[in-house]
Amino acid sequence: MKEPLWSPTAPNTVIAGDNLPVLETLPEGSFQLICIDPPFNTGRVQRAQRMRTVRAADGDRVGFKGHTYQTLRGALTAYDDVFSDYWDFLAPRLEQAWRLLNETGTLYLHLDYREVHYAKVMLDALFGRECFLNEIIWAYDYGARAKRRWPTKHDNILVYVKNPKDYHFNNEDVDREPYMAPGLVTPDKVARGKLPTDVWWHTIVAPNARERTGYPTQKPVGILKRMVAASSRPGDWVLDFFAGSGTLGAAAGALDRRYLLIDSHPEAIAVMRRRLEATPTPPRFVAAEGELAAS
Numbered sequence: 368m369k370e371p372l373w374s375p376t377a378p379n380t381v382i383a384g385d386n387l388p389v390l391e392t393l394p395e396g397s398f399q400l401i402c403i404d405p406p407f408n409t410g411r412v413q414r415a416q417r418m419r420t421v422r423a424a425d426g427d428r429v430g431f432k433g434h435t436y437q438t439l440r441g442a443l444t445a446y447d448d449v450f451s452d453y454w455d456f457l458a459p460r461l462e463q464a465w466r467l468l469n470e471t472g473t474l475y476l477h478l479d480y481r482e483v484h485y486a487k488v489m490l491d492a493l494f495g496r497e498c499f500l501n502e503i504i505w506a507y508d509y510g511a512r513a514k515r516r517w518p519t520k521h522d523n524i525l526v527y528v529k530n531p532k533d534y535h536f537n538n539e540d541v542d543r544e545p546y547m548a549p550g551l552v553t554p555d556k557v558a559r560g561k562l563p564t565d566v567w568w569h570t571i572v573a574p575n576a577r578e579r580t581g582y583p584t585q586k587p588v589g590i591l592k593r594m595v596a597a598s599s600r601p602g603d604w605v606l607d608f609f610a611g612s613g614t615l616g617a618a619a620g621a622l623d624r625r626y627l628l629i630d631s632h633p634e635a636i637a638v639m640r641r642r643l644e645a646t647p648t649p650p651r652f653v654a655a656e657g658e659l660a661a662s
């Protein structure tokens with residue numbers, strides 16, 4: 368019998384290949400945390416992919432494959448071809464994310480202002496509105512400033528939980544921030560810092576930063592560490608199936624979590640090899656069926 372690409376007893380793993388067929392082979396409920404940062408411009412080639420449905424464990428969520436979901440999809444995509452492609456690409460992958468989260472698990476979906484409103488509607492339909500936990504604004508201040516509108520200097524991160532009655536969240540373990548008005552609080556509080564809110568001020572990966580890998584869409588490890596610290600426990604499995612330079616792996620390794628990363632781009636695999644092989648818990652690299660060996 369063929370070995371599965373991954374199982375919960377595997378070591379940290381990076382898989383080279385298209386994420387959807389790989390996700391479909393993974394056992395249900397295997398991950399405590401899924402953090403993804405998908406590309407927006409997926410191109411029309413994805414158009415051929417048909418909507419698929421996934422059998423839900425409890426089978427009773429409104430709109431997962433029912434009327435509401437299909438009506439929403441129809442209404443939203445009727446007037447916008449680009450969005451229709453985006454939906455066809457992302458929706459089956461988000462369905463897999465839902466299937467793969469365990470009962471206390473959380474999804475962080477990293478987007479920007481162009482996509483976030485569509486994706487919120489998509490996730491409300493897929494997960495259920497009651498499973499929406501937060502919209503995090505990651506604010507930074509870098510680069511050129513538009514003159515004809517307010518310069519856009521933030522990304523949006525949608526946070527959904529599998530079960531709103533029983534999800535893991537521990538912000539006590541998260542790095543704290545300086546108070547904006549330290550004169551208004553006690554010196555003890557100033558020394559400790561404050562708990563972050565849903566607006567995270569964090570610098571982008573600067574050109575001269577030590578963590579910089581050269582991968583064009585690399586996100587700061589500090590952002591990912593917050594997600595990992597708050598929404599998983601040491602030893603838990605975390606997943607990023609749009610892994611890029613492997614930032615989730617770097618964050619997870621540093622915080623003693625186990626990770627599975629998937630990316631279809633050979634450059635991403637090469638960057639992850641350089642970045643993660645130097646860590647104390649380096650991953651094994653596996654090629655999905657039909658892919659060239661990850662090297």
Ligand SMILES: C[S@@+](CC[C@H](N)C(=O)[O-])C[C@H]1O[C@@H](n2cnc3c(N)ncnc32)[C@H](O)[C@@H]1O
Binds near residue numbers: 386
């Ligand atoms: C925005 S980047 C992720 C960057 C990442 N968060 C980081 O910090 O480096 C999106 C990634 O998704 C990958 N990707 C796009 N379509 C994919 C697919 N169908 N299967 C697997 N990976 C895919 C791209 O190769 C790219 O590396």
